[in-house]
Amino acid sequence: APSATNPLYEAFGLYDAASPADVDAFCSCLDAPPHAREAIRRYAEKTHEMIVDIAAKLASSLGLDCSFQDWPCQFRINRYNYTPDTVGKTGVQIHTDSGFLTVLQEDDCVGGLDVADPVTGEFSPVEPLYGTFLVNLGDVATAWSNGTLHNVRHRVRCVAGMPRISIAIFLLAPSDDMVRAPEAFVSAELPRRFRDFSYEDYRRLRQSTSEHAGEGLARLVA
Numbered sequence: 001a002p003s004a005t006n007p008l009y010e011a012f013g014l015y016d017a018a019s020p021a022d023v024d025a026f027c028s029c030l031d032a033p034p035h036a037r038e039a040i041r042r043y044a045e046k047t048h049e050m051i052v053d054i055a056a057k058l059a060s061s062l063g064l065d066c067s068f069q070d071w072p073c074q075f076r077i078n079r080y081n082y083t084p085d086t087v088g089k090t091g092v093q094i095h096t097d098s099g100f101l102t103v104l105q106e107d108d109c110v111g112g113l114d115v116a117d118p119v120t121g122e123f124s125p126v127e128p129l130y131g132t133f134l135v136n137l138g139d140v141a142t143a144w145s146n147g148t149l150h151n152v153r154h155r156v157r158c159v160a161g162m163p164r165i166s167i168a169i170f171l172l173a174p175s176d177d178m179v180r181a182p183e184a185f186v187s188a189e190l191p192r193r194f195r196d197f198s199y200e201d202y203r204r205l206r207q208s209t210s211e212h213a214g215e216g217l218a219r220l221v222a
């Protein structure tokens, strides 16, 4: 629901996108007619396949052979209730995604997503590109890779006076909820940076401290 921090933003979603029963329950909440139900089911299935595949390729590029098939996955539709009066206002505050990997389908027409340069902190706009997805790493990626991968700070601003919709799928954390860098990422030169932690605890920590941009990782330093 819209909040004091992000009054133009609302979202609804489901957990777990890999579970046909969860997707069905979500469709029932929406009172989705059969053709919409089928479209949502296929979209969740295909984007889940895609995110698991991207994660495996990412791991393999780091020399690790692992499967992300059973990692819980959240699916969310974001809606920004923009009007001509809200141009220039915040859509979503600066944040990092808390999980491992996000695949985002941007609005085809309305831009406004900005990503921060990790060194300078400067924001650059991401122009919407029809037919593409955007891949983004979250806090769990930083911890799980022992600091090899970088979480990305981003925000959404209202740049046009019309509603904006984006669809995100989030691969969150290992299925046992415990985030721990595999041994392959740990060496004498690169000692373990973070203690083992529960993703659910970390998510609660982010909420309770209102630290939404990965600051909480500093609390988990080994």
Ligand SMILES: O=C(O)CCC(=O)C(=O)O
Pocket: 076, 078, 092, 097, 104, 106, 113, 154, 156, 165, 166, 168
């Ligand atoms: O709507 C967007 O472009 C980004 C949404 C986002 O950052 C999120 O859902 O975490």
Ligand SMILES: [Fe+2]
Pocket: 095, 096, 097, 154
């Ligand atoms: Fe995000």
